[in-house]
Amino acid sequence: CPYRPSLLHIEELCDSIVRSHRDTSQFRLEELQALRWKLFSREEIHAYQSKSVDEMWQHCAVRLTEAVQYVVEFAKRIPGFRGLGQNDQITLLKTGSMEVVLVRMSRCFNTENSTVFFDGKFASTELFKSLGCGDLMVAVFDFAHSMCALRLTELQMALFSSLVLINTDRPCLEDRGRVHRMRKDLEGCLSHMLRRDNQESLQHKLYQKVSVLQSLCSLHVEKLHWFSQLYPLTVHSVFPPLYKELFT
Numbered sequence: 001c002p003y004r005p006s007l008l009h010i011e012e013l014c015d016s017i018v019r020s021h022r023d024t025s026q027f028r029l030e031e032l033q034a035l036r037w038k039l040f041s042r043e044e045i046h047a048y049q050s051k052s053v054d055e056m057w058q059h060c061a062v063r064l065t066e067a068v069q070y071v072v073e074f075a076k077r078i079p080g081f082r083g084l085g086q087n088d089q090i091t092l093l094k095t096g097s098m099e100v101v102l103v104r105m106s107r108c109f110n111t112e113n114s115t116v117f118f119d120g121k122f123a124s125t126e127l128f129k130s131l132g133c134g135d136l137m138v139a140v141f142d143f144a145h146s147m148c149a150l151r152l153t154e155l156q157m158a159l160f161s162s163l164v165l166i167n168t169d170r171p172c173l174e175d176r177g178r179v180h181r182m183r184k185d186l187e188g189c190l191s192h193m194l195r196r197d198n199q200e201s202l203q204h205k206l207y208q209k210v211s212v213l214q215s216l217c218s219l220h221v222e223k224l225h226w227f228s229q230l231y232p233l234t235v236h237s238v239f240p241p242l243y244k245e246l247f248t
């Protein structure tokens, strides 16, 4: 019969993934809970809205790059990830890291006033006006909202994030078979845990989210490309090197 991980292996795999997620989640749920109603004042919002397009993009790029670095750390701790070739690790991160940043953003989202944690307080879309991409911000907020509606546990978020990264369909993977075997184990973990928590209905909802994520991320890459056309110097001089490596 096909290789089926033993129950012990599944439990161990889940433990290591949720621990890696917790250790690399950048913001602890308790911290976010405590800051939940810390909102920007009108003056502070006005200050952000008065920034130039490239100044605001730079500011966000620094934040996003920090977030991507935490996702890279999470990926490196997924059992088997470091066993992949360097090129395959980069390929999976190049395409998957922004998707995981988006999944994680939902942990920092307050659905009661549609605000997201940014620069130490909770901000609504209006604060990002000077970015010049209202549609992207609306899409980012809508996605965070829809992810919150699933009310994922940290384990479900951790397993979902690892499945977003360990994606056999990514273009130009060298050892697709190895990625496939990793993915099978992770899929086994997710379905085992959803059965255990009696939440099998979540399974197809999560797989639907994957396609939403991918379309959202292609919108991002488009926006990033639009921005780099407008402000080539900024992207090539200011954007952190990791960002350029991953997104340009």
Ligand SMILES: CNC(=O)[C@@H]1CCCN1C(=O)c1ccc(Cl)c(COc2cccc3c(C(F)(F)F)cc(C)nc23)c1Cl
Pocket: 057, 059, 060, 061, 063, 064, 066, 067, 098, 101, 102, 104, 105, 108, 116, 117, 118, 119, 128, 131, 136, 137, 140, 219, 220, 221, 223, 224
């Ligand atoms: C809770 N906070 C967070 O999750 C993020 C990551 C960690 C820090 N952080 C923020 O500070 C943050 C929170 C919310 C928003 Cl809306 C933003 C601004 O987001 C973006 C502005 C510009 C481009 C963005 C692009 C683009 F297009 F470059 F791919 C793509 C994504 C996804 N977000 C962009 C940011 Cl940078």
